[in-house]
Amino acid sequence: MFDDPALWLPFVFAGLMGFSILVYVILDGYDLGVGILFAFADDAEQNRMISSIGPFWDANETWLVLAVGLLLVAFPVAHGMILGALYLPVALLLLGLIMRGVAFEFRIKAHAKWKATWNWTFFAGSLLSALSQGFMLGLYVLGLEASWANIAFACLSAVCVAAGYALLGGAWLIFKTDGALQKKAANWARVALVATGIGFAAISLATPFASPRIFEKWFAWPQIALLSPLPLAAGACFLGLFVLLGRLPLKDDRYAWAPFATAAGIFIAAFAGLAYSFYPYVVPDQLTIYEAASAPESLMIMLYGALLVVPVIAAYSALSYWIFRGKAAGDLYDH
């Protein structure tokens, strides 16, 4: 198999793209989530929330550019089919990302009389981005066909993803703040967790029934036995997190990191389930990664670049998180 790069390169690039999407969802998920929770915070809390994500959000969003870029360059035909079918939600996603990205800067650089407007823009842009991503996911899961039933399912998925991002955002705030805001964040995260759990269960149940192929992949023997740990682990994460969020904050800020790690675990489990359901398709039930892949020599030159550069990116990203470790302060990031 390794003799013929046309066989393993598409698989490697599907893996790279999946990795980028997963990293994007977890990282930009927490800063979009903080944006969604923005509406429930007062002015001082908002400044603190911004300072907990300020140094990171731009790099977080770059994972989306990489994921879309990999889809574009490794599976160009799929890029056209998927984004063409999702044209309107993509436009709304871009609108949301534009709104929140610029509001970051404008809210503190424009005249004070505009601050409330830009704060609202930041919240609305974050929420719109999360909702449209969830909507796109829902429609994608059902094969990109825009029937009324599918749109209803996509709307459910939109709310579920927005709730999941709010959960990540709340968990991030528990990790990066203290005092009253941390307590508030634990409450926000708990509400978001319940909403995420309901949506999550609904989607998990609906997906196999919407697609006979996926049903087959999950419920045939022995797959069902081998795969059962995945939903069971996700369920355990939900329950454990629900209990933990009710008790936080603990003395000496113990386990302040745990909600974020657990929420990330839930997202990883969900992602693994989706990846298993769809492989080898990049456009569900229509186009496999092997049919959609670019020419091997083009994939090869990108693979060299990715193998060389991605570890470097990981290293300086880690450096940045290390530099900005600890609790975020109020107005100024670093008091």
Added chain:
Amino acid sequence: MDDPMLLARIQFAANISFHILFPSITIALGWLLLYFKLRYVGSRDMKWMDAYRFWTKVFALSFALGVVTGITMSFQFGTNWPGFMHKVGNVAGPLLAYEVLTAFFLEAVFLGIMLFGFRRVPGWVHTLATFLVAFGTTLSAFWIIALNSWMQTPQGYEIRDGVIHAADWWAIVFNPSMPYRLTHMLLASGLTASFLVAGLSAYRWLRGDKAPSVLAALGTGIRTAAILIPLQILAGDQHGLNTLEHQPAKIAAMEANWETRANVPLVLFAWPDEKARTNHFEIAIPDAASLILTHDPDGVVPGLNDFEGNHPPVAPLFFGFRIMVGIGVLMLLISWWGTLVLWRRRTPGKWLARSLLLMTYSGWAATLAGWYVTEIGRQPWLVTGILRTADAAGAVPAPMILTTLIMYLMIYVILFGAFISVLFYLARKGAEPTGDPKEGAIQTTLGSTAEAA
């Protein structure tokens, strides 16, 4: 308004035009920030730190706008021009991927350290972060210009089953027009940032804000522009000769030269008439175009009659080119006059300051005009000789494109207005009083929260 291809073109042009405004500032402003920072490190003179702080705010704002409009484009390559990726994706894909991998993450991560890490990292790490941000923006320009230039003057490829495959990556990246276009664009960014810095500083000066940092930034802007503009004129001339060799139809349209002939005059003004294939109201200098393009007054210059039915529209190229050159001449006059005034009197007078204020966004106008010339000048091709624009359009229905186009235009108008007014607002507010940067608040995105409240 029911032609999907026209709408897709308008939408993509609107996005890319709005996008280029911000990189054209940040590519060079990053290096100016590094200069301010190094001058501060070398002299410990607070005026350089104040200049750094003020212009970091402008940089952060421009960068954010560049990022979000850039994300839009990464989606639109696929949604608006699926045929582009299908036909030349094997070349375009890796170039775009390398831009993301080598430049985007670098800029994004170190911008965070540059904006928020002043008191969290040692001074040299902060200076290094400033350098890496400037380096990242320039590297990003390198990759995207390589791709754009390849679309203008493609080489290093082979065609198998009707699809382009890469044969020689060195030849693809360093294609014939790439070194010229890259130089021309980097200098354009240098001039855009210089006149922005000089113009906003002149605005502060005119309002009575005569802090040493204002004069330092103003002088830096004027002198940088005075050095770059002759280089730009030279680079532009060389770029033109390169275009004459590889894309003669573009030059013929820029000069509104309808017939291939010797002793071609340089048309200063005219009204090109594409139906009658002639110019009205022409004012021209005899033999000058032949002299410029062939360095010989008797030189033969190709005319549009050689490319009938296959050349770009004449009027936008003809006027776009003249707008760009006209602004370039103004830039030369004002930056040299300003350098002379500062050299003799050390401070700008009222008229110099007013002229600089008027020129604040001149770099934008010249850069846009130049890009319109080179991009419209590639038509009817999307990739010269390989793919026609008409063959790359997608199947998205017109009403859907129109809806999103209106949405994009509305938000761009709002953001454009907000950006310009916030820049002048920041200038009116000026930099905060100086102090030891270890004690005082560094003017980061968050640092200015207190003063805005």
